[in-house]
Amino acid sequence: SPADLLVTVDAGRLQRAKAEGLLQPVESEILKNSSPAELRDADGHWYPYTLRARVILAAKDRVKAGEIKTYEDLAKPEWRGRLLARSSTSSYNQSLLASVVTAKGKDEAAKWAKGVVSNFARPPQGGDRDQIKAVASGLADVCISNTYYLGLLLNSKDEADRKAGEAVTVIFPNQDDRGVHCNVSAAGVTKHAKNVPQAKAYMEFLVSPEVQKMIANSTYEHPVNGDVTLSPTHESWGKFKIDTETLPKMSESQPEATRIFDQAGWK
Ligand SMILES: [Fe+2]
Structure with a gap:
C-alpha cells in the first residue's frame, strides 16, 4: 500500500x-x-x-447507586432478564472479553460470559446506542456501552436521543481493582x-x-x-481509573475470547 x-x-x-x-x-x-x-x-x-471506555450504563430510576460496580457483577443472577449488550461480533465486546480472559483466566471468563448471556433481556441486536435506548424505554435496566455513544445521544439534535441518554447513568466498572476496560x-x-x-x-x-x-x-x-x-x-x-493491565495482551487473548463467545451462545 x-x-x-x-x-x-x-x-x-x-x-x-x-x-x-x-x-x-x-x-x-x-x-x-x-x-x-x-x-x-x-x-x-x-x-x-x-x-474508548467500555462501561455499564444503568437506568437512573431502577438501579440504585452501588448496586452494580464491576463487569463481574453483570454475570450475577440478580440481573437475570435485566441486561442488554450488542453482538459478540463487535470488536468492542471481543476486546472486553479478552480483557476478562487476561485478568481472570479462561475458565472464569467462560463462566462470566455464560452468566452474562443468561441475563440478557433479549438476544443481542443493534449497536450500543440501541441498547441505551432500550434501557431508557424500560426493556432492561443495565447495558454495556462505550461512553462516546452516550455522549453522542446526550448531545444529539434529536430530543428523543437526548431523553434516552438522560435516562441512564454511567458506571465506571472495577474502580477498586483493575479499572475500566478502554480500547x-x-x-x-x-x-x-x-x-x-x-x-x-x-x-x-x-x-x-x-x-x-x-x-x-x-x-x-x-x-x-x-x-x-x-x-x-x-x-x-468525572475521572476514572483505566485498566492498563490487560490492554497489552489483547491480541493474545482474543482467539480465546472468540471461542468463549461461541461456547456461551453470545450471538
Ligand atoms: Fe463505535
Whole structure:
C-alpha cells in the first residue's frame, strides 16, 4: 500500500499489524508524553490518540447507586432478564472479553460470559446506542456501552436521543481493582512509508491539546491527553481509573475470547 499511516481502532488490530510487520517504530517525545505507557506499543509502532471506555450504563430510576460496580457483577443472577449488550461480533465486546480472559483466566471468563448471556433481556441486536435506548424505554435496566455513544445521544439534535441518554447513568466498572476496560483509536507509520516526517507530524498533531479538545467535543471519545480541558459531557462523568493491565495482551487473548463467545451462545 502507498499509505504512510495506519489509523484505526482496537489495540488488538494494531498489535496484529505490528506482528505482521506492517508498521515501523517512531521515536517522539510528544507522542510518548501524550499517553500512559501501557496504552501504547512499547516499541513505538503505534500510539493512541483517544480512548474508548467500555462501561455499564444503568437506568437512573431502577438501579440504585452501588448496586452494580464491576463487569463481574453483570454475570450475577440478580440481573437475570435485566441486561442488554450488542453482538459478540463487535470488536468492542471481543476486546472486553479478552480483557476478562487476561485478568481472570479462561475458565472464569467462560463462566462470566455464560452468566452474562443468561441475563440478557433479549438476544443481542443493534449497536450500543440501541441498547441505551432500550434501557431508557424500560426493556432492561443495565447495558454495556462505550461512553462516546452516550455522549453522542446526550448531545444529539434529536430530543428523543437526548431523553434516552438522560435516562441512564454511567458506571465506571472495577474502580477498586483493575479499572475500566478502554480500547484505543491509534495511529502508526507504515513499514514502507515514503513521508515518515509528515506522518509523524500528523500523529503529533492528533495529540495536540487543540485537536484533543476538538475530538472530545465531537466524537466524545476520551482524550489520551489528561491535561486538556474535556468536554462538559466528560466533565459530568468525572475521572476514572483505566485498566492498563490487560490492554497489552489483547491480541493474545482474543482467539480465546472468540471461542468463549461461541461456547456461551453470545450471538
Ligand atoms: Fe463505535
